[in-house]
Amino acid sequence: MSPAHDLEENLAFTPKFDANGLMTAVVTDAKSGDVLMVAHMNEEALRKTIATGEAWYFSRSRKALWKKGETSGHVQHVVELRVDCDQDAVWLRVDQQGAGACHTGRRSCFYRAVPLGKSGAAALEFRDADKTFDPDLAYKPKL
């Protein structure tokens, strides 16, 4: 069998990281099925997530390992972790603690829709965009 066939059909977990050492993580709400966020994991974030059952990521902007909710308390308990056919992306179904996953103060990062069938630059439309928490309070360092 080809290496591609093995990667797709075997039960050996051989995650593939990109040139920057990262893989894509899609995070959905285990109850609603909504996509909460898209983030990235390096090998250490993936290992910590598997070991602890709580979501860890790697921040590309801060270049640092990051436990989701470490400041805000909005921890993500992982209900199920799946890997895709070519093992370069993971899907986390999570029990989202606290009021939301998005640093803007919303439950999901995907709070704007792109109108379809329009040519040119159409304006976005808000969807489920009410803020569920105050990010200025949630992310303020605790004294």
Place this chain on the structure above:
Amino acid sequence: MSPAHDLEENLAFTPKFDANGLMTAVVTDAKSGDVLMVAHMNEEALRKTIATGEAWYFSRSRKALWKKGETSGHVQHVVELRVDCDQDAVWLRVDQQGAGACHTGRRSCFYRAVPLGKSGAAALEFRDADKTFDPDLAYKPKL
């Protein structure tokens, strides 16, 4: 207001592509909420998806624009397209035509789970992994 605030709170669609000219596209089944696949879009794939309401992607391995289902007939009708807070990822809720989205013959690319709480290399576990179509037939060039 800061540029980051504008990007997050405004209704101007200003998609951000990475150094390779790509952005991440998460695709979920509009009915079940399951993640079907993770793919990438360049500017042209995004533009065609918005204009036609059918999903187009950019294949990193083939370095080519690609209409989902062009060979297999497993087209994706986009029910809703959303963009995330920093506008570098999109979420497509689709009405998946045909038997599935994965080139391995399954409905979803995420047909294996990673066991949690285990240290070391635990074996993956199949989830919803029955094949729903024969990829050798679906992707065979039509004569």
